[in-house]
Amino acid sequence: MNNLEFTILVGLGSFMAGFLGALTGLGGGVVLVPLLALVFKVDIRYAVGASLVSVIATSSGAAVAYLKDGFSNIRIGMFLEVATTVGALFGAFLATKVSTSAIGAVFGIVLIYSGYLSSRTPLDPPPGEQPDPLATRLGMNGVYPSLNGPKSYFVHRVPLGFGLMFGAGGLSGLLGIGSGAVKVLAMDHAMGIPFKVSTTTSNFMIGVTAAASAGVYLSRGYVDPGLAMPVMLGVLAGSLSGARVLARTKTKQLRWVFGAVIVALGVEMIYGAFTGKL
Amino acid sequence: MFRKSDWTDQKIEVIIANLLRAGVTLAAMVVFTGGVIFLMRHGKEPAGYHVFTGEPSNLRNWRGIVQAAFALRARGIIQLGLLMLIATPVARVAFSVFAFVLERDWLYVGVASFVLLVLFYSLLGSAM
Numbered sequence: 317m318n319n320l321e322f323t324i325l326v327g328l329g330s331f332m333a334g335f336l337g338a339l340t341g342l343g344g345g346v347v348l349v350p351l352l353a354l355v356f357k358v359d360i361r362y363a364v365g366a367s368l369v370s371v372i373a374t375s376s377g378a379a380v381a382y383l384k385d386g387f388s389n390i391r392i393g394m395f396l397e398v399a400t401t402v403g404a405l406f407g408a409f410l411a412t413k414v415s416t417s418a419i420g421a422v423f424g425i426v427l428i429y430s431g432y433l434s435s436r437t438p439l440d441p442p443p444g445e446q447p448d449p450l451a452t453r454l455g456m457n458g459v460y461p462s463l464n465g466p467k468s469y470f471v472h473r474v475p476l477g478f479g480l481m482f483g484a485g486g487l488s489g490l491l492g493i494g495s496g497a498v499k500v501l502a503m504d505h506a507m508g509i510p511f512k513v514s515t516t517t518s519n520f521m522i523g524v525t526a527a528a529s530a531g532v533y534l535s536r537g538y539v540d541p542g543l544a545m546p547v548m549l550g551v552l553a554g555s556l557s558g559a560r561v562l563a564r565t566k567t568k569q570l571r572w573v574f575g576a577v578i579v580a581l582g583v584e585m586i587y588g589a590f591t592g593k594l
Numbered sequence: 595m596f597r598k599s600d601w602t603d604q605k606i607e608v609i610i611a612n613l614l615r616a617g618v619t620l621a622a623m624v625v626f627t628g629g630v631i632f633l634m635r636h637g638k639e640p641a642g643y644h645v646f647t648g649e650p651s652n653l654r655n656w657r658g659i660v661q662a663a664f665a666l667r668a669r670g671i672i673q674l675g676l677l678m679l680i681a682t683p684v685a686r687v688a689f690s691v692f693a694f695v696l697e698r699d700w701l702y703v704g705v706a707s708f709v710l711l712v713l714f715y716s717l718l719g720s721a722m
Binding site for chain 2: 317319322323358359372375390391394395397398401523526527528530534542543545549
C-alpha cells in the first residue's frame with residue numbers, strides 16, 4: 317500500500333471512528349487504536365500517538381455542537397479535570413515503561429469492562445434525593461434541557477467520582493484514548509448525573525485530559541505526522557457529524573450500540589495481544 | 595441551591611465553544627495543507643507504520659517543529675498543525691481561569707489554575 321491509498325483508507329476508517337465516538341461520548345480513540353492496530357497493522361505506539369491527537373480534535377470539535385445545546389456542566393468538568401490531568405501525566409510516563417502487548421491487553425480489558433458497565437441500566441437518582449453537600453458547595457448542581465422543558469439535577473458521591481476520574485486520566489495517558497467510557501460511567505453511575513449531561517461534559521474534558529499526556533507522547537516520538545494527518549482529519553469530520561445526530565438519538569439505543577462495539581473490539585485486542593499480533 | 599451566575603456560565607460556554615472551533619479549524623487547515631504537500635511529494639512511496647522507529651528528534655519538540663514547518667517540509671507543517679491542536683484545550687483552560695476571575699468565583703479560579711499548571715508542565719516540561 318502506498319501513502320496515498322493508506323491515507324484515504326485510514327481517513328475513511330477514522331471518519332467512522334469519530335462518528336461513533338461522538339455519538340457515544342467515548343471519543344474516537346477507543347475505536348481508533350484497535351482499528352489502526354488490528355486492521356491497518358500499525359505499531360501500537362504510533363496508533364496510540366495518532367489517536368491521542370485525534371481525541372483532542374474530537375473533543376474540541378464536538379464541544380462546539382454540544383455547548384450550544386446547553387448540555388454540559390463546566391464546573392463539574394473543570395473540577396474533575398484536576399484528577400484526569402494528573403492521572404494522564406502518570407499514565408503517559410507509565411506507557412513508556414511497558415511492552416506493546418501489555419498495552420494491548422490492558423486496552424482489551426478496559427474495552428470489555430466499559431462495555432459491560434454501559435449495558436447496565438443507569439441508576440437515575442429518585443427525585444428529591446439530597447445531593448452531596450460537597451457538590452452543592454462546589455456549585456455542581458445544574459439544569460439541562462429535556463422534552464418537557466428544563467430539568468434540574470443534583471450531583472452525588474463527589475469523592476468517588478473524583479477517584480474514578482484519576483483512573484480515567486491514567487488510562488487516557490497509558491492507552492492514548494479519551495477514556496470517555498470511564499468518564500461517562502463515573503459521572504452516570506457514581507455521581508448520578510443525567511446521561512446526556514455526563515456524555516457532553518465528558519466530551520468537554522477529554523481534550524484537556526489528552527493534552528496533558530500529548531506533550532509526553534510528542535517528545536517520545538510517538539506522534540507520526542503522516543499517520544496522524546488522515547486520522548485527525550477523518551476523526552474531526554466524523555465527530556462533527558456525530559454530534560449533529562446526538563440530540564436526535566435515544567440514549568437507551570445508544571448504550572446498546574456503544575456496549576456491543578466496544579466488547580467486540582476488546583476481545584479482538586486481547587486476542588491480538590496474546591497471539592503477538594500487536 | 596443553584597448558582598446565581600448561571601447566565602454568565604452560559605455566556606462563557608458559548609465563548610469557549612467558539613474558541614475551540616477557531617483553534618480546531620486553524621489546526622485542521624494547517625494539517626490539511628501539510629497533508630496535501632506530503633501526498634504530492636510522497637504519495638507513491640510505500641506506507642510503513644508496522645515497524646516502530648520513533649520520530650526524528652526535530653519533530654519531537656516545538657522549536658524543531660516550527661523550524662521544519664517554516665522550511666516548508668511537509669511533515670513539519672503537519673506536526674505544527676498537531677501542535678496547534680494540542681494547544682487548543684490549553685487555551686480553553688486559560689480562558690476559563692480568566693472567566694472565573696470575572697465571575698469572582700475564587701474557588702474555581704484556583705481549580706482551573708491548577709489544571710493549567712499541569713498542562714504547562716506536560717507541554718513545556720517534556721516537549722521543550
